[in-house]
């Protein structure tokens with residue numbers, strides 16, 4: 001869940017330096033959704049892994065949980081499957097609908113868009129695959145994850161698979177904080193601050209556009225002014241082993257694990273494939 005409070009570390013310093021120019025927002029709300037989408041549209045991470053797992057797995061419709069603006073939904077539709085895209089945020093789903101409106105009609109007609117909570121859903125149909133990518137599992141607390149697993153188990157067709165990506169800190173010696181520069185699909189450059197002390201229960205992500213001008217760069221030139229959208233997100237941390245244990249407890253047996261990151265990466269992301277033990 002997003003908390004709109006001053007983040008710790010460099011992200012917080014950036015907000016403080018902006019003073020009343022800062023427009024603090026969540027990553028998936030009206031102000032934040034276009035920023036998230038700009039970055040997501042430039043990020044192909046995980047898409048190929050999920051699409052190929054679906055292509056080579058059980059037949060039948062696909063449920064894309066926490067679908068957002070459709071980073072996986074559109075490529076999944078392109079495989080010829082029927083896809084139900086579920087997300088809590090009306091703002092993210094508006095972006096998905098706009099994208100679908102530009103897609104070829106046969107593709108668009110195979111997509112059902114649902115605003116709902118992945119921690120408790122009842123779609124009254126079964127799916128060959130249920131996908132929860134982008135490590136969005138970390139957006140739920142323990143009770144939310146228990147509800148998710150119950151809902152997933154109730155919606156898997158016989159032989160169906162749950163594909164869920166999970167992230168953990170790769171190395172306890174890694175720095176507490178990392179600042180990187182990333183570019184969105186629009187060409188806009190953003191400062192991304194991640195604050196994640198070893199062993200912490202949550203990590204903080206802060207995203208603000210890179211500003212040009214003397215105020216931001218120290219270089220001669222006109223100082224930046226006007227409002228600046230700063231997205232703040234606070235997400236739970238987890239261990240892959242703990243999630244596997246939770247899945248087993250919920251009757252979802254691990255049928256495969258695929259590492260999605262490499263040696264030396266700050267995050268270890270694994271795509272888990274689970275089947276119903278029923």
Ligand SMILES: C[S@@+](CC[C@H](N)C(=O)[O-])C[C@H]1O[C@@H](n2cnc3c(N)ncnc32)[C@H](O)[C@@H]1O
Pocket residue numbers: 028040065066067068069070071072086087088089092116117118119133134136139
């Ligand atoms: C990291 S984004 C991933 C979006 C998309 N899958 C992608 O890869 O770009 C997480 C998404 O989860 C959604 N979300 C957050 N909590 C949710 C919940 N309880 N149920 C459904 N969606 C949720 C947010 O609105 C957001 O679109």
